[in-house]
Amino acid sequence: MISLPSSLLARSFLLIVVLLVLSLAASVAIFRHVQQEPRAQQMAQLVESVVNLTRAAVLSAAPEWRGALLAELAEAEGLRVQMADVGDVLKPMPEQSDEFRMMVEKVRASLGANTRFASERNGVEALWVSFFIGNEEFWIALPKGHIERSVNRVLLPWSVLVLALALPGAYFIARQVARPLKRLSQAALQVGQGTWPQPLPERGAQEIITVSRAFNQMSADLANNERERALVLAGISHDLRTPLARVRIAAELSADDSLREGLAADVEQMDGVIQQFLDYARLDENEAKLPTDMKSLVREVAQQFSAQAKSLSLDLGEVSALTVRPLLLKRALGNLLDNAIKYGGGEISVQLKREQDKVVLAVADRGTGIPATLRAAAKRPFIRLDAARSNSTGSGLGLAIVDRAARLHDGEFILEESASGGLVAKLVLPSEN
Numbered sequence: 266m267i268s269l270p271s272s273l274l275a276r277s278f279l280l281i282v283v284l285l286v287l288s289l290a291a292s293v294a295i296f297r298h299v300q301q302e303p304r305a306q307q308m309a310q311l312v313e314s315v316v317n318l319t320r321a322a323v324l325s326a327a328p329e330w331r332g333a334l335l336a337e338l339a340e341a342e343g344l345r346v347q348m349a350d351v352g353d354v355l356k357p358m359p360e361q362s363d364e365f366r367m368m369v370e371k372v373r374a375s376l377g378a379n380t381r382f383a384s385e386r387n388g389v390e391a392l393w394v395s396f397f398i399g400n401e402e403f404w405i406a407l408p409k410g411h412i413e414r415s416v417n418r419v420l421l422p423w424s425v426l427v428l429a430l431a432l433p434g435a436y437f438i439a440r441q442v443a444r445p446l447k448r449l450s451q452a453a454l455q456v457g458q459g460t461w462p463q464p465l466p467e468r469g470a471q472e473i474i475t476v477s478r479a480f481n482q483m484s485a486d487l488a489n490n491e492r493e494r495a496l497v498l499a500g501i502s503h504d505l506r507t508p509l510a511r512v513r514i515a516a517e518l519s520a521d522d523s524l525r526e527g528l529a530a531d532v533e534q535m536d537g538v539i540q541q542f543l544d545y546a547r548l549d550e551n552e553a554k555l556p557t558d559m560k561s562l563v564r565e566v567a568q569q570f571s572a573q574a575k576s577l578s579l580d581l582g583e584v585s586a587l588t589v590r591p592l593l594l595k596r597a598l599g600n601l602l603d604n605a606i607k608y609g610g611g612e613i614s615v616q617l618k619r620e621q622d623k624v625v626l627a628v629a630d631r632g633t634g635i636p637a638t639l640r641a642a643a644k645r646p647f648i649r650l651d652a653a654r655s656n657s658t659g660s661g662l663g664l665a666i667v668d669r670a671a672r673l674h675d676g677e678f679i680l681e682e683s684a685s686g687g688l689v690a691k692l693v694l695p696s697e698n
Contacts, residue, residue, distance in 0.1 A: 273446055277439035285431050289424055305367035312368070312407065313375050316396045319346055319405055324398060345406035349395060353404075356385035445473045449480060460672065461488045509535055552590040559584050559624065563617050566595050570602040575611035577602075582618040587694060589674055594692075597670035598626065600663040601690050605630035609687055623676075624694045631687040640680040644668040667692065 323346065358365075373380045376396060383393040383404075391406035445465075452462040461484060465477040509532060516528035560581045571577050605613045609630020616627045635643055646665040664678075667690070671678040676694040683689045 272443070274439050274443035277442055278436050281435040281439060282432065285428060285435060289428060293424060301364045302367060305364050306371065308365075308368040309371035309375070312372050312392075312394055315344065315407060316376060316394060316405060319344065320396055320398055320403075323403070345389070345391070345404075347404050347406075349402035349404055354387050355381075355383040355393070358382050358384050441469070445469055445477065449476065452480065452484070456484055456487065505535075552592055554588045554590055556586045557589050557591045557594075558586050559589075559617060559626070562591060562594060563598065563615060563626065566598045566602065567615055569599070570606060570613075573606050573611070574602070574613050576613065578614045580614065580616040580618075582616075584617055584619050584624050585696075587624060587696070589694070590670075593670045593673065597667040597692060598628070600667050601628040601692070604663050604690075605632070605688075608632050619696060622696050624696050626692040626694070627689055629683045629685075629687060629689045631683070631685065634682055634686070634688040635680060637682070643680065644678060664690075 358369075369382060372394070379395075379397070381393075381395040384390065386393045386404060386406070389406065391408060393404050393406050395402055395404050397403070448465055452465055455462040464481045464484070467474050467477045467481070469477075512528065513532045516525050516532060563579065563581060567577055567579060602613065602615075605611070605628055609632035612631045614629045616625070616629070618625050618627075644664050644667075646662055664680075668678045671692055671694070674694050676692065679691040679693060681689045681691065
């Protein structure tokens with residue numbers, strides 16, 4: 266089965282070219298069929314005229330002048346007229362086209378059924394046609410160029426010229442269809458990755474204008490909804506800080522030690538959840554990108570969690586500085602380490618390496634992991650995988666923040682099963698070298 270190109274531009278261009286070639290071939294075939302009988306008639310008349318004129322010239326010439334007449338015909342017109350001989354070596358006509366067969370039939374109908382044709386006589390190539398003067402048979406050699414003026418010699422160059430002129434037009438038409446759809450697909454991909462593209466140009470065919478306008482409106486509405494959600498989330502989280510502070514103070518003043526410790530733990534947990542809300546609501550894309558030493562960044566963040574983890578090993582390869590949003594990456598790595606401590610048993614290994622044109626930051630734990638069917642859902646905001654995690658006190662924003670950080674750096678966030686058991690969370694960033 267023939268496979269078409271994957272891109273719409275290449276596929277449309279190829280199909281238009283195939284249609285042009287088939288249409289041109291059909292047109293040539295129809296033209297040749299229509300011209301077949303007229304051309305056969307024209308060639309037959311030419312052969313008949315040459316033979317009749319030559320016969321008349323030979324008959325009217327005095328016997329002593331016949332040699333000079335035949336020489337003149339050969340020199341001026343390229344016509345050889347010779348008497349037939351029993352020892353003539355003749356080469357029959359090769360397989361002929363329908364057009365040539367029609368011409369032969371018409372010539373024999375006019376000059377006589379005993380008219381013979383040959384493509385070579387005594388080693389001389391030409392269109393040899395026999396005729397009779399009385400009982401004497403003569404051969405006349407007509408240059409093939411006078412007869413075989415194939416229509417292909419005319420149609421082929423013109424067909425190639427027409428096709429060459431049509432190809433740029435076919436490409437332009439295919440491009441006019443494919444380019445707006447390509448822009449639309451790229452913009453849709455950006456929206457799916459959580460970034461907001463520039464509005465699509467609303468021009469072209471009416472259908473393209475309608476689709477572009479609807480997409481622009483949808484993109485603007487989604488961006489507004491995201492901003493409003495972030496503002497509401499940030500406002501609520503900020504407002505909760507004040508009563509939470511009062512609860513913390515009241516807990517400190519409580520005489521009941523168990524109550525005070527329980528309240529303090531609850532306040533700490535609530536404060537962590539509120540901080541994640543604020544981190545997620547913050548417009549991280551506004552942070553300026555700076556050249557950053559990734560090894561130093563990883564060491565700095567890992568040091569903050571080293572006391573909380575049972576074991577924290579670092580494997581930092583040679584990676585050149587990257588232009589990134591350092592605060593956003595620190596927050597993302599902190600979330601990964603915090604998750605590994607809470608849900609991964611606290612035995613953590615952090616690896617920084619370069620793979621081809623990518624820089625990979627991987628955090629591996631030895632916990633229960635996340636089932637493959639739930640890993641995509643784990644990256645969405647406010648999703649808590651209680652079935653996969655034994656602790657259900659999180660906000661469901663930790664991995665969503667990491668995923669957003671990856672997308673804002675044109676990278677990818679991947680969750681995989683660790684070879685030693687547990688989960689491997691990979692933050693894959695494009696390298697600049």
